[in-house]
Amino acid sequence: MDQSETTTFTAFKGTQRLAAGALAAVALAVKAAEAEGPAGPILIYADATGKAIDLDTRGSAEEVAARYAVPAESAPPRDEGRGRGRPKLGVVAREVTLLPRHWDWLAAQPGGASVTLRKLVDDARKRDGGWSNHRAALDAAYHFMSAMAGDLPHFEDAIRALYAGDRAMVERHIADWPKDIRDHAMKLGYGE
Incomplete structure (x- = not known):
């Protein structure tokens, strides 16, 4: 997982939000929940896209934290094997x-x-007046809602209202959904 794509993640255990935040913290919470035993599937989502990701929680807590830690920007650049361009600036060819x-x-x-x-x-x-960011937020909410709420009542109506820009109707259609799923969908779609 390229951590430059997004900076926050949210994990769910069944319909309950387990953890949210930086990838390393979420990975540690997932590892701890897995150790408690099965009580529902654990799914992790990238908040920027609303898409599920996989985490490798094998090893000790320190190993998991190190695996998903954000690299320090102050670390000296590695010269060996470095190609042309400006990798410190994030330039991609x-x-x-x-x-x-x-x-x-x-x-x-x-x-x-x-x-x-x-x-x-x-x-x-x-x-574009922020339209690209708005559309990305709607798409993230759609991906998350499809995965977590695709079989819940009024799902299709909620999606139609989401893309129609009718927030009040979205809230009405998802009112009976589990609270954590409802809250996260609104956070992704509307920044709450």
């Missing part, structure tokens, strides 16, 4: 396919293609 006229225009820009593309993406993100 990927392929971009453009027409020759696009490459010609990019090549003529100050700073070159990479700088220009980063500026264009940043400008587009600013202009």
